[in-house]
Amino acid sequence: MNAPPKDFMESNGKIYxxxxxxxxxxxxxxxxxxxxxxxxxxxxxEEKK
Known part of the structure; x- marks a missing residue:
């Protein structure tokens, strides 16, 4: 349960x-x-005209 945030997000596919x-x-x-x-x-x- 104490996985690093990067591994947690990659494991759930939320990083994509x-x-x-x-x-x-x-x-x-x-x-x-x-x-x-x-x-x-x-x-x-238009302003230059």
Whole structure:
């Protein structure tokens, strides 16, 4: 019962869930920033006209 946290998570397969959730959050953040950059670039271009 006193297994190290790493072994405990790997034995239950929860480490894969944690990695998947972290990857989804990071990908979502990058997509949000990319979309925000596109909108900002469009606004800057319209303002120059």
């Amino acid at each position: 869930v944690v990695v998947a959730v972290v990857l989804v959050i990071i990908i979502g953040l990058f997509l949000y920033l990319f979309n925000l950059d596109r909108k900002l670039s469009r606004l800057e271009k």
